[in-house]
Amino acid sequence: MATVNKALPRSKDILLSSGNSSNSGTQNSILIGIPAKEREAVLSKASSLHLQKHLILNESGARSEFAYFVTSGLVSFLTVMADGKSVEVGLTGKEGFVGLPIVFGFETNLTRIVMQVEGSGLRVTRADLVDLLPGCPNLTKSLQRFSQVMAMQAAQIAACNRLHEVDRRLARWLLMSQDRLGGDDVPLTQETLAHMLGTRRASVTVAAGILQKASLITYRRGDVKIDNRDGLETAACECYETIKRQADTWNNEAKARQGS
Amino acid sequence: MATVNKALPRSKDILLSSGNSSNSGTQNSILIGIPAKEREAVLSKASSLHLQKHLILNESGARSEFAYFVTSGLVSFLTVMADGKSVEVGLTGKEGFVGLPIVFGFETNLTRIVMQVEGSGLRVTRADLVDLLPGCPNLTKSLQRFSQVMAMQAAQIAACNRLHEVDRRLARWLLMSQDRLGGDDVPLTQETLAHMLGTRRASVTVAAGILQKASLITYRRGDVKIDNRDGLETAACECYETIKRQADTWNNEAKARQGS
DNA sequence: AATTGAATGTACGCCAACGTACAACCTTTG
DNA sequence: CAAAGGTTGTACGTTGGCGTACATTCAATT
Numbered sequence: 001m002a003t004v005n006k007a008l009p010r011s012k013d014i015l016l017s018s019g020n021s022s023n024s025g026t027q028n029s030i031l032i033g034i035p036a037k038e039r040e041a042v043l044s045k046a047s048s049l050h051l052q053k054h055l056i057l058n059e060s061g062a063r064s065e066f067a068y069f070v071t072s073g074l075v076s077f078l079t080v081m082a083d084g085k086s087v088e089v090g091l092t093g094k095e096g097f098v099g100l101p102i103v104f105g106f107e108t109n110l111t112r113i114v115m116q117v118e119g120s121g122l123r124v125t126r127a128d129l130v131d132l133l134p135g136c137p138n139l140t141k142s143l144q145r146f147s148q149v150m151a152m153q154a155a156q157i158a159a160c161n162r163l164h165e166v167d168r169r170l171a172r173w174l175l176m177s178q179d180r181l182g183g184d185d186v187p188l189t190q191e192t193l194a195h196m197l198g199t200r201r202a203s204v205t206v207a208a209g210i211l212q213k214a215s216l217i218t219y220r221r222g223d224v225k226i227d228n229r230d231g232l233e234t235a236a237c238e239c240y241e242t243i244k245r246q247a248d249t250w251n252n253e254a255k256a257r258q259g260s
Numbered sequence: 261m262a263t264v265n266k267a268l269p270r271s272k273d274i275l276l277s278s279g280n281s282s283n284s285g286t287q288n289s290i291l292i293g294i295p296a297k298e299r300e301a302v303l304s305k306a307s308s309l310h311l312q313k314h315l316i317l318n319e320s321g322a323r324s325e326f327a328y329f330v331t332s333g334l335v336s337f338l339t340v341m342a343d344g345k346s347v348e349v350g351l352t353g354k355e356g357f358v359g360l361p362i363v364f365g366f367e368t369n370l371t372r373i374v375m376q377v378e379g380s381g382l383r384v385t386r387a388d389l390v391d392l393l394p395g396c397p398n399l400t401k402s403l404q405r406f407s408q409v410m411a412m413q414a415a416q417i418a419a420c421n422r423l424h425e426v427d428r429r430l431a432r433w434l435l436m437s438q439d440r441l442g443g444d445d446v447p448l449t450q451e452t453l454a455h456m457l458g459t460r461r462a463s464v465t466v467a468a469g470i471l472q473k474a475s476l477i478t479y480r481r482g483d484v485k486i487d488n489r490d491g492l493e494t495a496a497c498e499c500y501e502t503i504k505r506q507a508d509t510w511n512n513e514a515k516a517r518q519g520s
Numbered sequence: 521a522a523t524t525g526a527a528t529g530t531a532c533g534c535c536a537a538c539g540t541a542c543a544a545c546c547t548t549t550g
Numbered sequence: 551c552a553a554a555g556g557t558t559g560t561a562c563g564t565t566g567g568c569g570t571a572c573a574t575t576c577a578a579t580t
Contacts, residue, residue, distance in 0.1 A: 158415075191556095
């Protein structure tokens with residue numbers, strides 16, 4: 001069971017570059033989908049950061065000081081209970097954004113937001129983002145729509161976590177993260193997976209064993225490799241498909257806007 | 261287990277009045293919190309409806325044709341699986357709104373939205389709402405903030421459904437609905453509660469029995485009465501408190517705006 | 521008042537997952 | 551190379567909830 005959080009590292013961000021980081025922004029779907037003028041405005045205020053594994057972008061219940069346009073890696077939104085148990089309620093990658101409460105004028109963020117797979121992102125301060133938004137209607141709209149996509153994802157995951165077995169949920173999770181990462185391996189320990197699935201580490205071992213025996217995945221310490229994607233889709237619950245349909249709507253939209 | 265949905269009644273709405281229903285709008289927190297001019301604009305396009313029990317305001321996956329400003333009753337947002345099992349991912353009453361996808365420009369709504377306790381609401385068509393929003397910045401902002409409140413609620417409920425036992429979840433649910441309904445009885449059958457908690461009807465019977473034996477509630481067929489609210493708060497999981505804090509932020513905000 | 525149908529109580533075997541513990545294992549570090 | 555520490559495998563009894571079935575009770579008709 002999502003063992004009690006033993007001081008997850010709150011490591012220092014590594015600053016890659018600051019100010020007008022012209023090309024790095026082109027990795028994030030949201031920034032890609034807005035007019036160059038708005039994008040430049042954001043980039044002028046953004047710092048390009050390496051976001052290392054287990055970095056907490058926002059602690060549960062804490063004030064959101066920064067917003068992030070994720071450009072690579074895997075970010076997970078966790079609801080954390082008083083006893084340290086946690087469940088993932090959302091997942092995003094280079095198509096995503098962290099800091100929605102700021103956009104909507106809320107102080108704090110209920111969920112803990114963690115880098116599950118290291119990556120990079122563009123960071124903007126709360127104050128800068130608040131200043132930027134009124135002059136960036138397309139960005140604003142894009143972020144609002146993104147918030148809806150994440151809300152729908154949360155609704156589906158909520159039901160999934162209640163109704164489906166660990167091995168199916170694990171399969172769903174692996175597919176979702178592959179979609180967001182690209183490539184076919186997911187560098188994660190079973191401990192971490194347990195936190196996200198809201199289950200015990202031992203249950204993940206068993207579930208992963210089932211998938212491996214079926215030749216769908218192979219894994220070594222801290223690294224899951226997906227061998228048979230189609231098989232994994234069959235092993236996963238219907239929720240994968242449902243969430244994917246939503247996510248695709250979102251992604252296609254971004255691509256469509258890119259043309260304009 | 262959330263027994264398979266046997267043709268929930270899709271009963272006819274009962275039209276109470278149409279057009280400029282001047283005073284009925286004052287029951288909904290969102291409408292209360294916006295300037296009179298915007299409120300009047302909405303009311304001029306709204307139909308005041310009685311929303312009977314089990315009325316489906318939006319079917320899972322269906323296109324949202326109408327939006328509703330709820331003025332009384334209890335509305336629940338359910339994620340429904342292919343086999344008919346369901347879990348509640350959100351709950352609202354006279355402080356709420358149905359039709360967020362329309363606000364954000366999405367076609368469909370993933371969740372089924374049902375009247376769990378009969379009430380009333382102001383209905384606006386999709387087209388009318390879309391026309392209204394550009395001229396109503398306060399309303400727009402209010403709806404966007406409401407969407408965030410519901411998203412946070414979904415995140416907490418998601419984790420709760422995974423991590424907490426039926427009787428604690430039931431206690432949480434009763435408290436949440438009492439907050440939204442006022443009074444101290446919740447007119448619901450155990451079958452309905454099962455759908456929302458994502459569990460079997462028989463499990464609800466047992467859980468309700470536990471709460472009744474502890475003198476926290478009494479119930480007869482289709483009606484739960486809350487006898488000891490403080491006791492029920494102790495019996496409930498931490499999620500009740502967490503969600504309430506969020507909801508209060510929202511409600512206080514609405515009240516504050518009312519002064520302006 | 522009798523009848524009907526819905527709502528509730530309860531019981532059965534069963535199973536997935538729990539909490540816990542410990543051994544085995546691999547990778548890194550000194 | 552040995553030690554150390556994180557990662558994984560596995561096992562134990564326990565438990566909450568499942569699926570199902572059937573009996574009971576109540577409320578609303580006729």
